Amino acid sequence: MAELAPVALEDLLERFQKGDVRALARALTLVEAGHPLGQALLKALRGRGRAKVVGVTGSPGAGKSTLTDRLILEARKRGERVGVLAVDPSSPFTGGAILGDRIRMMRHHQDPGVYIRSLASRGALGGLAGATVAALSLLEAFGFERIFVETVGVGQSEVDIARVADTTLLVLTPAAGDAVQAFKAGVMEIADLFAVNKFDLPGGERIIQELKSALELAPPRPGGWRPPIYPTVAATGEGVEALFEGLEAHHQHLLAHGLLEGHRLERARFEVESVIQEWGRRRTQDAKELVAQVAQGLLSPEEAALRLLKAEERPL
Amino acid sequence: MAELAPVALEDLLERFQKGDVRALARALTLVEAGHPLGQALLKALRGRGRAKVVGVTGSPGAGKSTLTDRLILEARKRGERVGVLAVDPSSPFTGGAILGDRIRMMRHHQDPGVYIRSLASRGALGGLAGATVAALSLLEAFGFERIFVETVGVGQSEVDIARVADTTLLVLTPAAGDAVQAFKAGVMEIADLFAVNKFDLPGGERIIQELKSALELAPPRPGGWRPPIYPTVAATGEGVEALFEGLEAHHQHLLAHGLLEGHRLERARFEVESVIQEWGRRRTQDAKELVAQVAQGLLSPEEAALRLLKAEERPL
Numbered sequence: 001m002a003e004l005a006p007v008a009l010e011d012l013l014e015r016f017q018k019g020d021v022r023a024l025a026r027a028l029t030l031v032e033a034g035h036p037l038g039q040a041l042l043k044a045l046r047g048r049g050r051a052k053v054v055g056v057t058g059s060p061g062a063g064k065s066t067l068t069d070r071l072i073l074e075a076r077k078r079g080e081r082v083g084v085l086a087v088d089p090s091s092p093f094t095g096g097a098i099l100g101d102r103i104r105m106m107r108h109h110q111d112p113g114v115y116i117r118s119l120a121s122r123g124a125l126g127g128l129a130g131a132t133v134a135a136l137s138l139l140e141a142f143g144f145e146r147i148f149v150e151t152v153g154v155g156q157s158e159v160d161i162a163r164v165a166d167t168t169l170l171v172l173t174p175a176a177g178d179a180v181q182a183f184k185a186g187v188m189e190i191a192d193l194f195a196v197n198k199f200d201l202p203g204g205e206r207i208i209q210e211l212k213s214a215l216e217l218a219p220p221r222p223g224g225w226r227p228p229i230y231p232t233v234a235a236t237g238e239g240v241e242a243l244f245e246g247l248e249a250h251h252q253h254l255l256a257h258g259l260l261e262g263h264r265l266e267r268a269r270f271e272v273e274s275v276i277q278e279w280g281r282r283r284t285q286d287a288k289e290l291v292a293q294v295a296q297g298l299l300s301p302e303e304a305a306l307r308l309l310k311a312e313e314r315p316l
Numbered sequence: 317m318a319e320l321a322p323v324a325l326e327d328l329l330e331r332f333q334k335g336d337v338r339a340l341a342r343a344l345t346l347v348e349a350g351h352p353l354g355q356a357l358l359k360a361l362r363g364r365g366r367a368k369v370v371g372v373t374g375s376p377g378a379g380k381s382t383l384t385d386r387l388i389l390e391a392r393k394r395g396e397r398v399g400v401l402a403v404d405p406s407s408p409f410t411g412g413a414i415l416g417d418r419i420r421m422m423r424h425h426q427d428p429g430v431y432i433r434s435l436a437s438r439g440a441l442g443g444l445a446g447a448t449v450a451a452l453s454l455l456e457a458f459g460f461e462r463i464f465v466e467t468v469g470v471g472q473s474e475v476d477i478a479r480v481a482d483t484t485l486l487v488l489t490p491a492a493g494d495a496v497q498a499f500k501a502g503v504m505e506i507a508d509l510f511a512v513n514k515f516d517l518p519g520g521e522r523i524i525q526e527l528k529s530a531l532e533l534a535p536p537r538p539g540g541w542r543p544p545i546y547p548t549v550a551a552t553g554e555g556v557e558a559l560f561e562g563l564e565a566h567h568q569h570l571l572a573h574g575l576l577e578g579h580r581l582e583r584a585r586f587e588v589e590s591v592i593q594e595w596g597r598r599r600t601q602d603a604k605e606l607v608a609q610v611a612q613g614l615l616s617p618e619e620a621a622l623r624l625l626k627a628e629e630r631p632l
Contacts, residue, residue, distance in 0.1 A: 039618070043616055046613040046616065047611075047612055047614070048613065130617065264611045265607055265608065265611050268607045268611035268617070269600050269601070269607050271610060271617035272596075272603075272607060272610060272620045272621050272624070273593075273596050273597055273600050275618050275620075275621040276592065276593070276595075276596030276599075276600070277592070277593045277596060279592075279621065279625075280588075280589050280592030280593055281589055284585050284588045284589050284592070285585070287588075290588070291581055291584045291585050291588060292581065292584075294588060295363075295580045295583070295584035297362040297363015297364065298363070300355070300358060300362065301446065301584070301587035301588045301590070301591045302355065302591050304588045304591075305591040305592045306628075308588070308592070309592070309595075309625055309628050312622075312625050312626075
């Protein structure tokens with residue numbers, strides 16, 4: 001963390017609260033790096049502001065970034081200030097391609113009402129890091145009214161995003177084929193809306209029918225919400241306005257049924273769990289002797305875990 | 317847990333150690349249910365026996381179960397006693413289909429040298445549950461020489477299986493297409509061997525070439541292992557013998573380079589982490605007041621987590 005110049009908390013906080021984007025950027029860097037100053041900032045800022053938080057997920061190649069780019073335009077048309085968190089897997093295999101894709105969102109670079117930030121995920125297939133939610137809290141405190149959190153949809157991060165966002169959008173394509181549809185089965189239960197993107201490719205109508213059939217078997221959602229399906233062509237913007245209105249309709253549904261508070265509690269729960277999980281990972285990594293005893297069958301994992309818990313004296 | 321008849325630990329342990337399969341089945345049920353008797357059994361049995369543990373992962377529809385079925389036959393030809401753990405996602409969407417698939421493995425039902433058990437995973441897209449590793453320890457203690465752990469490859473469970481198994485086999489198909497290949501990018505780094513199954517379908521050679529190119533970019537593996545790629549047709553058994561020999565070659569590689577012990581330590585580490593994670597999940601679920609304070613910004617997630625840790629008095 002030597003590359004971070006020392007900054008006084010008060011100064012940074014003041015600039016942040018005045019709406020200085022460079023202070024926001026610095027704050028996000030500090031939080032992502034786990035810097036104590038980041039923790040102090042979060043302590044002062046957490047719980048301020050309240051954005052409509054939309055999670056955007058789906059397979060690589062589904063066009064999530066291009067679609068998010070279009071959704072930003074829709075939000076801007078309505079005068080909303082927009083923050084975007086793009087969660088990248090840190091895999092050396094995919095990193096480059098995904099970052100390249102995100103360049104499409106750069107057109108908003110000159111728009112002071114839009115702020116876009118890439119964050120690393122917890123390993124290539126891991127879930128959202130606790131730091132992602134902390135970054136989200138910072139964007140909210142900064143005053144953004146709409147925040148998109150884009151995750152590459154591979155397993156755990158999709159489940160996590162549904163716990164953190166108010167509204168979860170799953171992006172599919174006709175090209176993805178049945179295998180991917182099957183793989184998405186678990187995810188279907190967590191999506192509040194579906195976009196069938198690249199709808200100009202063959203097979204779009206078939207995917208919509210398949211989705212509809214699958215959704216009929218799904219358990220009822222809170223407040224009787226039925227996940228709608230939107231055909232879109234992000235490249236041209238076709239269908240994106242209707243999709244944006246769908247996002248808005250879901251938000252109104254949450255408000256009308258008093259469900260928003262439950263989402264915020266779930267997000268807090270996710271944060272606390274993440275802290276404990278990260279703590280467990282670090283302490284287990286350090287506890288070589290204890291782990292060796294478990295491997296030899298001399299100690300149960302439960303006994304080892306309890307010893308770690310009991311030994312904890314430092315703040316997390 | 318009312319459905320479990322009371323059994324004395326000593327009696328069950330004695331029958332287990334005599335090789336009574338019904339005692340093994342009961343022990344697995346107790347462990348999966350988190351029954352105290354299961355914990356006591358584990359305490360007595362953990363660390364006994366030593367199997368070659370092979371993780372089999374890949375997308376739904378890749379033919380993992382059929383391939384595992386064929387691999388069981390190869391192991392049996394060599395006189396190995398074989399245990400199989402088939403980890404099912406608990407999603408109501410996919411559960412049925414996957415279970416149906418597994419019926420193919422039923423041909424081994426009459427073979428006393430083969431024991432097959434289905435286990436629930438942690439949610440549809442969640443990782444391996446700690447109970448899966450506990451079940452694995454029971455199968456090892458029972459004396460199986462080869463254990464296959466089959467997981468539906470959706471994200472976290474693939475990363476987890478690589479931490480738990482000695483050898484990780486990733487099953488792909490030509491039909492899966494580029495999108496799935498891309499999605500697999502993160503998984504490629506954890507696979508020790510690849511099977512391109514359903515190789516009789518068009519596109520098999522192309523997938524092999526794509527895999528080879530991708531693997532050239534991969535970081536070097538411990539001991540200089542280069543993940544081999546095997547074309548297979550599980551339905552006919554074609555290529556399965558060569559694949560089995562590949563599994564064996566990887567095991568010999570681990571032995572020759574002293575890498576097996578590291579795998580066992582990683583497995584123990586995974587178990588301890590899992591216990592802490594589960595503990596965190598349960599305690600956070602119960603701590604409604606604390607979570608509400610985090611949601612309101614009155615308490616940081618770190619403070620809340622520390623309070624939970626400090627308050628812990630009960631055994632895990």
